[in-house]
Amino acid sequence: MVWVKLFHSLSEAKDRLAESRPQLLEVSNVRICLVLRGDQLFAVSNKCTHNGESLSKGKVNFANEIVCPWHGYQFNLKTGREYQQRSSDLETFPIKIETDGVYIGI
C-alpha cells in the first residue's frame, strides 16, 4: 500500500470539502468517492458494484451510507457493505490523519 497525501491538514480538508457531499477523486489512476463527515473522512471505490454508476453523484444518508443515484443501493462508507447485500462490497480505502497531513492508502 502507498500512502498519498490529500491535504495538508484536517482543517484544510474541511475547508475544501462540503460536509456529507461525495467528492470524486482520482489518485494513482483509481477513482475514489471521498466523503467528509464531521472530523472523519471516508474513501470508497467510486464505481457502484451493482451496475457501475458513479457513486460520487449519489447522496449520503443518516446511516453513514452512500446511496447510489441509479437504483438506490446503499453502501456503508466504513465497511463498503451494501445494507441488504444485493451486490458485492465496495472497496474501501484507509485514511489517516497525521500532524503533517491527511493521507489515503492506495
Ligand code: FES
Ligand atoms: S448502479 Fe448503483 S444501484 Fe444500480
